[in-house]
Amino acid sequence: MPKKSIPPEIEWHIKFDKIVSEREAIYIDALIRMASRHLNTELNSILDAPCGNGRLHEFLRNYGYDVYGIDINEELIEQARISSSDHADSYFVGDLRNFDLNKKFDAYLSWYNSLGYFDEKGNIAVLNNAAKHLKKNGIIILDIPNKELALEYISNNPKPIFYNDCGKYVAIEHGGIEFVDKICYRIRDEKFYEKVGNDLVFLKAHPVNKIRLYSEEELIKQLSKSGFRHLYSFSGKTFADLNKSAKQMIIVAAKK
Numbered sequence: 208m209p210k211k212s213i214p215p216e217i218e219w220h221i222k223f224d225k226i227v228s229e230r231e232a233i234y235i236d237a238l239i240r241m242a243s244r245h246l247n248t249e250l251n252s253i254l255d256a257p258c259g260n261g262r263l264h265e266f267l268r269n270y271g272y273d274v275y276g277i278d279i280n281e282e283l284i285e286q287a288r289i290s291s292s293d294h295a296d297s298y299f300v301g302d303l304r305n306f307d308l309n310k311k312f313d314a315y316l317s318w319y320n321s322l323g324y325f326d327e328k329g330n331i332a333v334l335n336n337a338a339k340h341l342k343k344n345g346i347i348i349l350d351i352p353n354k355e356l357a358l359e360y361i362s363n364n365p366k367p368i369f370y371n372d373c374g375k376y377v378a379i380e381h382g383g384i385e386f387v388d389k390i391c392y393r394i395r396d397e398k399f400y401e402k403v404g405n406d407l408v409f410l411k412a413h414p415v416n417k418i419r420l421y422s423e424e425e426l427i428k429q430l431s432k433s434g435f436r437h438l439y440s441f442s443g444k445t446f447a448d449l450n451k452s453a454k455q456m457i458i459v460a461a462k463k
């Protein structure tokens with residue numbers, strides 16, 4: 208049977224460094240245990256939304272969690288089901304804004320720049336839907352870019368270009384920042400090229416998209432409106448207080 212070719216926008220998920228995923232899972236486990244002690248409650252089930260191909264799940268299951276995943280991309284969910292065949296029925300295809308699993312979890316994981324894909328109404332719907340899927344004192348963990356640093360970066364590099372080697376393909380992204388009604392969006396204009404010898408051959412363009420960037424204050428305010436109370440803010444994947452020069456913000460909040 209001919210091998211199904213993997214589209215470039217999926218390839219990075221599959222090629223993601225396992226050691227990095229393992230480290231991230233260890234960090235997520237530590238965050239959950241920290242919140243669990245603080246809240247004096249057991250946190251056992253995790254909904255990873257969006258989960259991509261479920262790259263963190265083998266590790267999180269080994270640490271004892273009951274893990275579920277949802278993503279809009281059917282191919283990624285298929286990959287997740289294949290690599291977690293004993294848990295195939297823990298995976299769902301759905302939209303972050305409106306999926307309804309009719310079940311509440313102990314933790315909602317929004318990992319690796321997975322918030323801010325929509326207009327303001329849509330982004331609020333994602334956080335409201337996360338709250339709807341959590342038990343009281345369940346937690347949300349967010350790993351997102353730090354607006355402060357992005358703004359500083361863009362003031363020094365007004366037309367940034369990012370190269371991402373995805374193995375068989377290269378993604379070249381022209382970046383930028385746009386403000387709409389005082390809300391800050393990162394512009395992503397990404398094109399995929401196939402490596403052919405020493406050349407890059409244009410393959411396809413990703414539709415240009417905008418990702419809402421949050422400051423810590425903006426996110427905490429919205430989390431509160433969506434039914435959460437803030438617990439922790441850390442500089443990306445550490446337990447150090449969040450500071451302005453952190454690339455990523457880790458925010459943890461509990462469902463009221």
Ligand SMILES: C[S@@+](CC[C@H](N)C(=O)[O-])C[C@H]1O[C@@H](n2cnc3c(N)ncnc32)[C@H](O)[C@@H]1O
Nearest residue numbers: 257258259278279280301302303318319320321
């Ligand atoms: C940056 S990836 C992160 C995936 C995963 N959290 C990880 O750490 O690998 C973002 C994911 O969001 C998914 N996605 C994009 N729009 C979505 C939507 N409307 N609803 C659900 N998932 C969506 C994409 O398919 C992709 O897998």
